[in-house]
Amino acid sequence: MARMTMIEAIRNAHDLAMGADDTVVVFGEDVGYFGGVFRCTAGLQKKYGPSRCFDAPINESGIVGAAIGMTAYGLKPVVEIQFADYVYPAYDQIVSEAARMRHRSAGQFTCPMVIRMPTGGGIFGGQTHSQSPEALFTHVAGLKVVVPSNPRDAKGLLLAAIEDPDPVIFLEPKRLYNGPFNGHHDQPVAPWKSHPLGEVDEGYFTVPLGKAEIRREGSAVTVLAYGTMVYVAEAAAEEAGIDAEIIDLRTLLPLDIDTIAASVKKTGRCVIVHEATKTSGFGAELSAQVQEACFYHLEAPVTRVAGWDTPYPHAQEWAYFPGPERLKRALLAVMEG
Known part of the structure; x- marks a missing residue:
C-alpha cells in the first residue's frame, strides 16, 4: 500500500x-x-x-x-x-x-x-x-x-x-x-x-464499474452522493447527529440501483446531493428511480440538494456549492417527514 x-x-x-x-x-x-x-x-x-x-x-x-x-x-x-x-x-x-x-x-x-x-x-x-x-x-x-x-x-x-x-x-x-x-x-x-x-495498492487492480460503495452505514436516512459531495455528506451527517447511511455511487451509468434500493427500503428516507445544477441534474433521475423502486417504503419525499439553477457564479463559488449546512437542513427536514 x-x-x-x-x-x-x-x-x-x-x-x-x-x-x-x-x-x-x-x-x-x-x-x-x-x-x-x-x-x-x-x-x-x-x-x-x-x-x-x-x-x-x-x-x-x-x-x-x-x-x-x-x-x-x-x-x-x-x-x-x-x-x-x-x-x-x-x-x-x-x-x-x-x-x-x-x-x-x-x-x-x-x-x-x-x-x-x-x-x-x-x-x-x-x-x-x-x-x-x-x-x-x-x-x-x-x-x-x-x-x-x-x-x-x-x-x-x-x-x-x-x-x-x-x-x-x-x-x-x-x-x-x-x-x-x-x-x-x-x-x-x-x-x-x-x-x-x-x-x-501499488499493484494492478480494478474497481468494478456499476457498483456503488456504502461509505457510512446507518438506519435513519439514505444519502446518495458522488465525487466531492461524499465528503459534504459525511460532514453534514456528523453535524446533524443523524444516523445516515451514505452511498458513494462511483458509477452513475450503469447505476447500482440494487444497493440504493436496499438502503432506502431499510431507512425509509432518501436525500440526494450533487454539485451540478438542480433542474434536470442527475439527482432527478436518482429521485425517479428511488421512487419507482421504493415507493411503499418511503416515509418522506425524496429530497435533492444541489447547485443553483444559474450560470456558474464565479464570485459566489463557495455559496453555490451544496455544503454541510444546506445538506444538514435537508436531512433534518426529511427526518421530520
Missing part, C-alpha cells in the same frame, strides 16, 4: 495500463511533454515515448474523433479533455459515434476508449473551468459514466474503464485531486491540507 493523492493514483493507473498493454495510448492537450495541466500524465511520454503519449491541438472534436478511429484499428485510447467545460465541441462525436459504435455495427466494432475530464469547481476557475456536466452523458445510451471520490477508487475505476470494451466518461473532481476533502468550506483554496492521503 502507498499513500497517494488522486493525481498520483490516476498517473499510476495510466502507467500500469500502458505497461501491461501496448495498445493503450494517451493523448490530449498538453498531456505529453508537460504532463497535463494537473500533472496526471507526468512522465508517461518520457517512459513510453511520443507515439504512446502525445500532445494534441486545441481541438476537442478532433481529439475524440481521432480516438474513435483508433479504436476501430485495435487501439485503446485514453484521452484527456483539459476541463470538462471544454467537451462540448466533441459532444456530437461522443453521442453520435462513440456511444453508438457497437450497435450501429451490429457488434462488429466496439469503442474501447476513455475520456477523462476534470470536473466541478473549487479552484476559482470561473464559469468555463468549473462545470459539472455529468447529466449530459448519463442520458446517452451506450456510454458508461464514472465519478471517483478517492484515490483508490480513481485508480481502480480508471483501470476498469480502460479494460472496458465500450466508451467510458471518466469525471475527476478537481477539489479532490490533491487529497481528501473534509466537506467544509472554511478553507476554500486547499481544504485538504491537513488531511491524510488515500491508501492505494
Whole structure:
C-alpha cells in the first residue's frame, strides 16, 4: 500500500495500463511533454515515448474523433479533455459515434476508449473551468459514466474503464485531486491540507464499474452522493447527529440501483446531493428511480440538494456549492417527514 493523492493514483493507473498493454495510448492537450495541466500524465511520454503519449491541438472534436478511429484499428485510447467545460465541441462525436459504435455495427466494432475530464469547481476557475456536466452523458445510451471520490477508487475505476470494451466518461473532481476533502468550506483554496492521503495498492487492480460503495452505514436516512459531495455528506451527517447511511455511487451509468434500493427500503428516507445544477441534474433521475423502486417504503419525499439553477457564479463559488449546512437542513427536514 502507498499513500497517494488522486493525481498520483490516476498517473499510476495510466502507467500500469500502458505497461501491461501496448495498445493503450494517451493523448490530449498538453498531456505529453508537460504532463497535463494537473500533472496526471507526468512522465508517461518520457517512459513510453511520443507515439504512446502525445500532445494534441486545441481541438476537442478532433481529439475524440481521432480516438474513435483508433479504436476501430485495435487501439485503446485514453484521452484527456483539459476541463470538462471544454467537451462540448466533441459532444456530437461522443453521442453520435462513440456511444453508438457497437450497435450501429451490429457488434462488429466496439469503442474501447476513455475520456477523462476534470470536473466541478473549487479552484476559482470561473464559469468555463468549473462545470459539472455529468447529466449530459448519463442520458446517452451506450456510454458508461464514472465519478471517483478517492484515490483508490480513481485508480481502480480508471483501470476498469480502460479494460472496458465500450466508451467510458471518466469525471475527476478537481477539489479532490490533491487529497481528501473534509466537506467544509472554511478553507476554500486547499481544504485538504491537513488531511491524510488515500491508501492505494501499488499493484494492478480494478474497481468494478456499476457498483456503488456504502461509505457510512446507518438506519435513519439514505444519502446518495458522488465525487466531492461524499465528503459534504459525511460532514453534514456528523453535524446533524443523524444516523445516515451514505452511498458513494462511483458509477452513475450503469447505476447500482440494487444497493440504493436496499438502503432506502431499510431507512425509509432518501436525500440526494450533487454539485451540478438542480433542474434536470442527475439527482432527478436518482429521485425517479428511488421512487419507482421504493415507493411503499418511503416515509418522506425524496429530497435533492444541489447547485443553483444559474450560470456558474464565479464570485459566489463557495455559496453555490451544496455544503454541510444546506445538506444538514435537508436531512433534518426529511427526518421530520
